[in-house]
Amino acid sequence: GESVGLHLPTLSVQEGDNSIINCAYSNSASDYFIWYKQESGKGPQFIIDIRSNMDKRQGQRVTVLLNKTVKHLSLQIAATQPGDSAVYFCAENIGGGSNYKLTFGKGTLLTVNP
Amino acid sequence: NAGVTQTPKFQVLKTGQSMTLQCAQDMNHNSMYWYRQDPGMGLRLIYYSASEGTTDKGEVPNGYNVSRLNKREFSLRLESAAPSQTSVYFCASSNRQASGYTFGSGTRLTVV
Numbered sequence: 001g002e003s004v005g006l007h008l009p010t011l012s013v014q015e016g017d018n019s020i021i022n023c024a025y026s027n028s029a030s031d032y033f034i035w036y037k038q039e040s041g042k043g044p045q046f047i048i049d050i051r052s053n054m055d056k057r058q059g060q061r062v063t064v065l066l067n068k069t070v071k072h073l074s075l076q077i078a079a080t081q082p083g084d085s086a087v088y089f090c091a092e093n094i095g096g097g098s099n100y101k102l103t104f105g106k107g108t109l110l111t112v113n114p
Numbered sequence: 115n116a117g118v119t120q121t122p123k124f125q126v127l128k129t130g131q132s133m134t135l136q137c138a139q140d141m142n143h144n145s146m147y148w149y150r151q152d153p154g155m156g157l158r159l160i161y162y163s164a165s166e167g168t169t170d171k172g173e174v175p176n177g178y179n180v181s182r183l184n185k186r187e188f189s190l191r192l193e194s195a196a197p198s199q200t201s202v203y204f205c206a207s208s209n210r211q212a213s214g215y216t217f218g219s220g221t222r223l224t225v226v
Contacts, residue, residue, distance in 0.1 A: 034214045043118075043204050043217030044157070089156060100145060100164070100208065101172070102215065104157040 012111045019077040021108045023090035026071060030092040034102065035064060035075045038087045047075070047088075077110075085112045116140055120205050120218035127195040127225045135190040135221050137205030145208045146188035147172075147215065148180060150201040157204065163188055195225045 013019050025033075031052040036044035050057045050064045050073075057064050063076040073090050087109050091102040118139045127133055139146065144165045149157040149172075159172030163182040177199060179191045188207075192199060202222050206215035 036214075041220075043206075043219050044215075045217070046214040049214055100210075101147065101159060101162050103159070103173075104149075106154060106156040 009106070010109045010111070012113060013080050015080060015082060015112055015114050017080055019075075019080045019084070019110060019112075021075045021077075021088050021090075021110065023073040023075075023105055024071060025073060025090075025092050027092065027094055028068075028071065030094050032093040033064070033066060033073050034091045034093075035062075035073075036089045036091060036104075037084075038089065038107070040086075044089060080110075080112050082112045082114055085110055118205055118207055118216050118218035120203075120221050122221060123219070124222050125224070127192075127223065129196060129225060131195050132191070132193050133195065134192075135203055135205075135223075136187070137189065137218060138187045139205075139207040139216070140186065141207060141209070141216065142185070143207035143209045143216070144185070146182065147206045147208075148178075148188070148190045149204045149206065150174065150199075151204060151220075152201050160190065160203075192223075195223075197225045199223065200225045 034049040035047040037047050038044045048059045048062050048064050050066050055066050061078045065074045087107040089104050089107045091104045121136045147162040148160040151157050158174050161180040163169045166185045169180050181189045202220045204220050205218045208215045
């Protein structure tokens with residue numbers, strides 16, 4: 001079965017609010033995690049990544065938090081904008097070297113209300 | 115523009131027909147992947163190629179074959195299409211673990 005999953009399938013927020021999207025993973029051997037954004041009719045786009053030796057990483061308006069103790073990953077989006085409306089996927093990598101391949105969660109639909 | 119190019123963008127097949135989905139990347143990436151995306155199922159790995167000359171099965175390989183034609187191109191073939199293969203297919207490439215994947219824009223396939 002899938003080892004990556006999401007707590008919330010949908011999230012609706014007001015423009016300007018902060019958004020938090022959660023993801024649980026079950027494989028303690030996972031060493032690399034990525035968040036992707038997918039807009040309707042497009043392929044997934046890389047947002048931010050984090051390695052297992054870190055617990056926090058910040059980008060522009062986005063922060064990823066990793067809690068290895070409870071196998072939990074979250075994506076925080078600050079000052080959410082209508083353009084942030086999309087499906088967000090977390091992905092994990094277990095294999096290393098030439099076996100690098102990602103397992104994706106089912107996704108969370110984020111809707112930003114003006 | 116640099117990236118991953120998939121053709122065709124849309125395709126309708128009859129049950130039992132065959133077709134090949136094409137994928138090419140111009141980023142000199144070593145690894146390439148084929149995923150399918152179904153509603154409520156997320157992205158599932160069909161096949162991948164860690165480097166030119168190698169291919170391996172992913173989570174859902176049945177009914178598919180792949181060819182890593184050269185470093186740039188990785189094709190996915192359906193020999194005898196079935197309605198269960200109706201899906202959106204994404205090709206992706208990567209060069210190293212710390213860079214994530216770059217995805218193509220997808221092929222929407224309907225098998226009737």
